[in-house]
Amino acid sequence: MSTSTYQRRRATNALMLSLCSLFAFAAVGVLVLILGFVLAKGISSLNLDFFIHMPAPVGEPGGGVANSIAGSFFTVGLASLIGIPAGIGAGVFLSEYAGHRLGDVIRFTADVLTGVPSIVIGIFVYGLVVLKMGNFSALAAGIALAIIMLPIVARSSEEMLRLVPHSQREAALALGISRWRTILSVVIPVAQRGLVTGALLAVARAAGETAPLIFTALGNRFWSLSITGGPIDALPLRIWRYGIGPYDEWHQQAWAASFVLVFTVFVISLAARLLLRRR
Amino acid sequence: MTVHSQHQPEAPIMNYEMRIEHGHQAPVSEAEALAGGVVVRDLDAWYGPFQALRRINLLVAPKRITAVIGPSGCGKSTLIRCLNRMHEVVPGARGSGQVLLRGEDIYAPGVDPVVVRRRVGMVFQKPNPFPTMSVFDNVAAGLRLNGFLVRRSQIAETVEKSLRQAALWDEVKDKLSRPATELSGGQQQRLCIARALAVEPEVVLMDEPCSALDPVATLKIEDLMRELAKEYTIVIVTHNMQQAARVSDYTAVMMMAEDRAGEMIEFASTREVFTNPRDKRTEDYITGRFG
């Protein structure tokens, strides 16, 4: 073997391995960069006022994002109420009842649905709910977010339910317990940790969504907690509106709000993963 | 005389009084092994904290077949993987001692394992052809890597030569561009042998090459081994004692010590080991009393 070929191979090896390592560190580096910025820029505006006050009149300093935080809780809460039970139910259907063919079709549809851009979902709900009702509302927002959560929860629930050993189901059925009671009292409780994990990850996803809210919640500078009464604000919406707005004040608050949002989403995601790991 | 574990590396070349009789091979001389084969001196090997091999000493005669036998878990595979520096690929694995290939220590500092592995080829227990490559490309894989030959005609020549050496040419000569996975198990293993031979190694290691194959394929490969031994030095690990007795010139017997480390308890010509073993444990193992 010629030495020059050999040297070339060694050089290529060193180069490519270094490049791959560099890329991996770059990926993590970007994350650190982004989080670092959010932290650095946001933390200065974080104070109690930020959390308990409403937005100040346009152009004036001060104020907070209390209504946005409340709105986020409200809309995501509504969405979870609709989306999580339906999602788990769909997961139950896929894992316990559905035949091979039907199951495949539903599974495929769910996978495809998760790929639909969330903005399209928002427009869909706009046509379906907002136009019919005549106004923007928390309900519309909740429905939009629920539609986003549904396929995610369905698929993860199905996977978790499938992990429950058949012997558990058979033991219950052999005792004469009916199928539905078996599912409710045996299968679901055994899988509960996994189901909660799936639900948490879906909630984290919904909490960070902005686009669907543009068409359903619209946003509101004032306090609003009615389900169908009118526009409602949410943290991602506020971040957007303040972020692209003309005032430096607003930009500051956008960073602070970003920090709160990222922190929340990360905590939920981490909790979900830790839950899963503790099996 | 046989080579014991207490062999002194600095001892002079031994003169043996035994002559070569029909069926008997003279025991290996160290000079021979140093010049053209492999000498293993005081080899230890660990997987993390667990010692898998202890003070292994072995002389592998050039152009002969040396078999390594012993019960499961005694470290046979670990041993031959140390001979081409594949052992250290496992995370946490390490070794110490010397392995002299034609007198040069492959574990000397500064030696590139990549070079060692080209000179010491390996055939694995389960045939592992590259599924995304054709029969031709599989055999040529090593050639293309090493930048040996560049022109397609040269590569084609070497591929044919290797396939003939592996007794596979006639069966695949009109299937060269078919995916390697279309071949039967026995054919795939011979393909892997051809692939190993294509880079012209000095030693060929075989780790239980027939254990995943049916008896007919096994016999074909055993015949192949004897042919290959005319040109290559072969070390084969096998748990099949009849195979070792049929095929090999020399046999090394390994046993697991109480702390589960592998030790070499006997090394002699195959005839000797199977008809007149010196160690009681060898006799027990061969007669099937354990292992």
Added chain:
Amino acid sequence: MRAERRRTPEGAAALTIRRPWRIGNAGDAVSRAVFAAMGLSLLALAALLLYELVFQSRLSISTFGWGFITGTRWDAAAREFGAAPAIYGTIVSSVIGLVLGVPVSIGAAIFLSEIAPPWLRNPFSFLVEMLAAVPSVVLGLWGIYVLAPWVGNPVETSLRDHVGFIPLFNGPAFGFGMLAAGLILSIMVLPIITAISRDVMLAVPTSQREAMAALGATKWEVISGAVLPYCRSGLVGAVILGLGRALGETMAVTMVIGKGYNISASLFQPASTAASTLASEFNEATYDLYISALVELALILMGITLLVNVLARLLVWRIARSPGLVRE
């Protein structure tokens, strides 16, 4: 529950337990129906989604016909809506995102699967996946104040200085534009492509790596010769899934792509994607045709992402169902 003695033909008594029909079976039937409804709701949702979008865009479809896809002007005042620049922007920004993101993702996946010591693998993978948890709007905010200015200067200015003769790289260095959008998309597709690629690489059998190594291959040659070819279908699937994600991405892209509705050769120009157009225009849509045009744009966007996602899913499904050797 009632126990009943019954005589079998042989005369021996057999004990049969019969459940009263009303209680047990009714519960099962009802619950089955409920769960089925929830499962089928996914199908209904998909169908309804398609229907609603088509329905709401009918005005625009009937008004513009195919001209909607080829038209290049988006003028609300003139009541003229053409989606070509939006579609162009969607595709080009996603392609840039992939061109920049795929090498980094695959490289990172190789690191995680083949190079990193086992103890580093999990925490590192976790960090990369956390990138996916950052909400799009926050990424967009970072894009506005950190990425876009950096893209404007030094990235675009140096590109213009050195390779400005290529049409791609000339024009005013706004920062906000197609290039920034592509960059932010590359960040967004990174976690998904890396995670899937890492998984398919880890699934390559050790025997394949050993076979290549035993021939005297360097570590990189083992990776490029044995690992990557073996799992290339999976890698392609990962990339296509990443593409699907990039096509539908809205907030981050909207915030850094500037506001230009045109088809331009230069990457420095502000541009639009279908998603960014929808996000920025919708709240200003005041009359029916305007809204209908936007819905039609949404329909087209969904069509494109659907196509890509279905392709990716089929590929990934095919691999998941054929364990072992991948035949080409």
